[in-house]
Amino acid sequence: xxxxxxxxxxxxxxxxxxxxxxxxxxxxxxxxxxxxxxxxxxxxxxxxxxxxxxxxxxxxxxxxxxxxxxxxxxxxxxxxxxxxxxxxxxxxxxxxxxxxxxxxxxxxxxxxxxxxxxxxxxxxxxxxxxxxxxxxxxxxxxxxxxxxxxxxxxxxxxxxxxxxxxxxxxxxxxxxxxxxxxxxxxxxxxxxxxxxxxxxxxxxxxxxxxxxxxxxxxxxxxxxxxxxxxxxxxxxxxxxxxxxxxxxxxxxxxxx
Numbered sequence: 001x002x003x004x005x006x007x008x009x010x011x012x013x014x015x016x017x018x019x020x021x022x023x024x025x026x027x028x029x030x031x032x033x034x035x036x037x038x039x040x041x042x043x044x045x046x047x048x049x050x051x052x053x054x055x056x057x058x059x060x061x062x063x064x065x066x067x068x069x070x071x072x073x074x075x076x077x078x079x080x081x082x083x084x085x086x087x088x089x090x091x092x093x094x095x096x097x098x099x100x101x102x103x104x105x106x107x108x109x110x111x112x113x114x115x116x117x118x119x120x121x122x123x124x125x126x127x128x129x130x131x132x133x134x135x136x137x138x139x140x141x142x143x144x145x146x147x148x149x150x151x152x153x154x155x156x157x158x159x160x161x162x163x164x165x166x167x168x169x170x171x172x173x174x175x176x177x178x179x180x181x182x183x184x185x186x187x188x189x190x191x192x193x194x195x196x197x198x199x200x201x202x203x204x205x206x207x208x209x210x211x212x213x214x215x216x217x218x219x220x221x222x223x224x225x226x227x228x229x230x231x232x233x234x235x236x237x238x239x240x241x242x243x244x245x246x247x248x249x250x251x252x253x254x255x256x
Contacts, residue, residue: 001200005057009198012055023048024114031117038119039096045118049091057201058084058191060092064208064236067181070095073147074181074211075173079233080151081160081241082188088204089149097147100138119146135168139175147178152229160189162234162243170225174218179211180229184236207236 001009027044035041053060068074076097078085099115103122106112116122121138124130142148150172152165173180184207192199209232217225234243 001198005201006198008055008057009200012052012199013197015055016052019048019051021110024111028110028114028117031114038117041118042096045090047091049087049089051091052087053084053091053204056084056191056199058088058199059203060088060206061203062092062206062208064183065094067208067210068095072211073142073145073178075142075169075176075178076147076149076181076183077152077169077173077229077233078149078183078206079162079185079237079241080153080156081185082156082192082194084188084191084199084204085151085185088185088188088206092206095147097149100148100150103134121146121148131168135172136175139172142172142176142178152226156194157189158194160193160241162230162237162241165226165230167222167226170222170229171219173214174222174225177215179213180225181211182209182229182232182236183207184209184233184241186236186238186241189241205238209233209236 023044027041030036030041030044031038076089098119098121100121100123101115103124106116106120106122119141121141122134123138124134138148150169152169153163154166157163170180185204186207187202187204190200191202191204212225212228212232214225230243
């Protein structure tokens with residue numbers, strides 16, 4: 001990383017929390033006293049994501065938007081290779097959607113209140129019973145017309161390669177009965193890998209795949225749908241982000 005990019009990355013790191021606070025504050029004011037419209041208030045987080053990418057020198061390209069319909073409800077599911085996945089999707093994805101986030105975030109001053117007002121969906125992970133209740137509540141809101149983005153890996157990939165998917169995201173899609181849209185963030189790991197604080201410049205390409213229907217599926221179909229979704233996401237990834245072959249994963253586990 002060049003000295004200029006290091007300085008640019010440090011500036012982004014310092015400004016990101018400040019931008020987050022003021023964007024949340026302005027959005028909350030807009031929701032409470034000005035336009036009072038959750039969709040119009042989305043302009044604030046869109047500006048936030050776009051600005052952070054621009055500050056870091058990150059270029060963004062989206063491919064495959066022709067696969068989806070703007071007024072259709074979806075669950076978008078993709079790989080999670082970097083914190084910049086969030087900035088890219090929030091700043092550049094042109095359609096209405098909401099985030100699913102752990103309920104603890106909704107307790108944060110200003111930020112949490114704004115998330116709740118905009119319509120973001122809290123998830124309780126405290127125990128299996130509460131997690132299932134929050135999953136049912138989220139499914140009901142999605143079925144009522146709220147598209148969401150999820151990361152089925154559950155956390156960021158340390159090496160940028162696609163990991164195995166957890167079943168909760170797919171179960172949510174089955175309960176809601178809406179199509180799953182596979183997508184892939186390419187290049188985000190190179191910009192800011194897990195464990196690093198200062199972002200590099202570069203290009204991130206978000207590829208949108210063909211929706212996978214879930215209507216009529218039952219809980220017993222969960223694993224088959226997990227496998228279908230994983231293969232669909234993998235097909236959208238560049239070589240650097242492809243999952244390791246099973247034999248390489250086994251060898252790595254044995255060595256660890």
